Every structure is written in structure tokens, then in C-alpha cells.
Amino acid sequence: MSDIDAAAGRYTTIAGEHRSELEIKRSRFITVLRRTETEEQARALVAELRREFHDARHHCSAFVLGPGREVQRSNDDGEPSGTAGLPMLEALTKRETFGGATDLSDITAVTVRYFGGILLGAGGLVRAYSESVSSAVATARFVRRRRMQLYGIAAGHSAAGRLENDLRAAGVSVLGTDYSASGAQLRVALPDTADALATFHSRLAAMTAGASDPVPLGTKWIDLD
Known part of the structure; x- marks a missing residue:
């Protein structure tokens, strides 16, 4: 490598x-x-x-x-x-x-x-x-793997679906959404690089008017295809 x-x-x-x-x-x-x-x-x-x-x-x-x-x-x-x-x-x-x-x-x-x-x-x-x-x-068949930074994003029930669609449209890998009585949490994976993380924070702030603060969930190796 x-x-x-x-x-x-x-x-x-x-x-x-x-x-x-x-x-x-x-x-x-x-x-x-x-x-x-x-x-x-x-x-x-x-x-x-x-x-x-x-x-x-x-x-x-x-x-x-x-x-x-x-x-x-x-x-x-x-x-x-x-x-x-x-x-x-x-x-x-x-x-x-x-x-x-x-x-x-x-x-x-x-x-x-x-x-x-x-x-x-x-x-x-x-x-x-x-x-x-x-x-x-x-x-x-080859499979590409990448070390990704995981984040959780809190959202209300009514806003979770739209936010998920917006993130996917922006090229963010959404792993899933967990729902509870108090709301929803989207789980996303980002390339573990400074540029990717900075771009993500900027886009998320624009999508949510600064209302959502992503919570780091650690890193994980993920199959890309």
C-alpha cells in the first residue's frame, strides 16, 4: 500500500x-x-x-x-x-x-x-x-474498504426523512436512522480526513440552520462496494 x-x-x-x-x-x-x-x-x-x-x-x-x-x-x-x-x-x-x-x-x-x-x-x-x-x-471480485468517521445527528420525527434525503443527495453515506419516543438519530459515515469532516459540518449547518450538532461515534472500516 x-x-x-x-x-x-x-x-x-x-x-x-x-x-x-x-x-x-x-x-x-x-x-x-x-x-x-x-x-x-x-x-x-x-x-x-x-x-x-x-x-x-x-x-x-x-x-x-x-x-x-x-x-x-x-x-x-x-x-x-x-x-x-x-x-x-x-x-x-x-x-x-x-x-x-x-x-x-x-x-x-x-x-x-x-x-x-x-x-x-x-x-x-x-x-x-x-x-x-x-x-x-x-x-x-474486489471490494474497496475505507476507514470512516461515524456521526450521529439528532432530528425530530418530522424532519428526519427530509434531512436523510438531503444528506444522501449531498453524497453523505447514511447508515440508517434510529427512532425513539423523543425523536430520531441519523447515523452517517464520512471519510476520515480533515477536508471531508470540514465539508460535512458546513453542509449540515446549512441544511439545519445550525440546529443540529453531530455527535462523534468513533471510526469503522466500511465496504464501499
């Missing part, structure tokens, strides 16, 4: 789980990608696939975790050192996403290999595992 992306609080992951398969010189390479946010989830996927493909010779893995890709691990699982896990990890970390960014994270790749009887050699293994993960990522 570039310094600009990290400062802006955004990165890319994948939607759910995705699978693909390649055959290279009779060996089958089955790659499973899954969105994961912790090492426990990543290792759980490896364990699941060991059970599912219990008769396979190798279950090689790589994962990248965290908004800033702080955690990166790989495992050759019996293949010659450096010929499986590391190429898989590089296929994840060097993959370009939206706008050419290299910011793919919160993802685990496991490549299951069924040996086909033909030795590939060290170079052949590196290419095979790299291609297997690259092919899987190329057909997975």
Missing part, C-alpha cells in the same frame, strides 16, 4: 471466497481465496482445506492481513523452500487493484497440489504457484 493510500485510510480486499484450478504437467493446482481479517481465520482456512483435500500432497498458503498489510505470512508445506509460499505471497502483494494500487489485504490464498507424476523443478514450481494464485485473484 502506498503512503497516500495508507494516510487516506483505504485498501482493497475480496468478496467472500473464490476458487480456481489449473493443470500444469498433469499436476492439479486448486487455489482457494478467502477474505480473512485475523491469523486465526487464515489458519482455519488451511485446516479446512486439509480436511477437504485430505489426499493431496501439499496445501501451500500465503496471507496478507491488516489495512496497512502489517501481517504477511507464507508456508511451502513440503515443497522445496521458497518455491510455493513466497511466490503465492508475492502474487497477492504485487496485484494491482483499483486505479493501479497495490493494496490487496485481508486475504488468504491456499493452493492444494495433486502431484501428476512429472517433476516441475524449482523454477517450474515457482511459476506454477504464482500463476495459480494470480489466476484466482484475476477472477475474484
Whole structure:
């Protein structure tokens, strides 16, 4: 992830789980990608696939975790050192996403290999595992994530609907509206940047004639699409 992306609080992951398969010189390479946010989830996927493909010779893995890709691990699982896990990890970390960014994270790749009887050699293994993960990522659906600042905005019952429409029309992400006997509270999410927050406060003041003072509710990573 570039310094600009990290400062802006955004990165890319994948939607759910995705699978693909390649055959290279009779060996089958089955790659499973899954969105994961912790090492426990990543290792759980490896364990699941060991059970599912219990008769396979190798279950090689790589994962990248965290908004800033702080955690990166790989495992050759019996293949010659450096010929499986590391190429898989590089296929994840060097993959370009939206706008050419290299910011793919919160993802685990496991490549299951069924040996086909033909030795590939060290170079052949590196290419095979790299291609297997690259092919899987190329057909997975990307999801952009952004760190957002959450705010609550108090409004009367009669004004809540109009205010929500005005905020949406202004490009503000409205997460929902909670109603109670005393009134309503709109929950909104804004990019966690000084410019975005200043613009929001100015627009809200204009929409409500200064009557609504937003209450900070903390920050949260949110899927944009």
C-alpha cells in the first residue's frame, strides 16, 4: 500500500471466497481465496482445506492481513523452500487493484497440489504457484474498504426523512436512522480526513440552520462496494 493510500485510510480486499484450478504437467493446482481479517481465520482456512483435500500432497498458503498489510505470512508445506509460499505471497502483494494500487489485504490464498507424476523443478514450481494464485485473484471480485468517521445527528420525527434525503443527495453515506419516543438519530459515515469532516459540518449547518450538532461515534472500516 502506498503512503497516500495508507494516510487516506483505504485498501482493497475480496468478496467472500473464490476458487480456481489449473493443470500444469498433469499436476492439479486448486487455489482457494478467502477474505480473512485475523491469523486465526487464515489458519482455519488451511485446516479446512486439509480436511477437504485430505489426499493431496501439499496445501501451500500465503496471507496478507491488516489495512496497512502489517501481517504477511507464507508456508511451502513440503515443497522445496521458497518455491510455493513466497511466490503465492508475492502474487497477492504485487496485484494491482483499483486505479493501479497495490493494496490487496485481508486475504488468504491456499493452493492444494495433486502431484501428476512429472517433476516441475524449482523454477517450474515457482511459476506454477504464482500463476495459480494470480489466476484466482484475476477472477475474484474486489471490494474497496475505507476507514470512516461515524456521526450521529439528532432530528425530530418530522424532519428526519427530509434531512436523510438531503444528506444522501449531498453524497453523505447514511447508515440508517434510529427512532425513539423523543425523536430520531441519523447515523452517517464520512471519510476520515480533515477536508471531508470540514465539508460535512458546513453542509449540515446549512441544511439545519445550525440546529443540529453531530455527535462523534468513533471510526469503522466500511465496504464501499
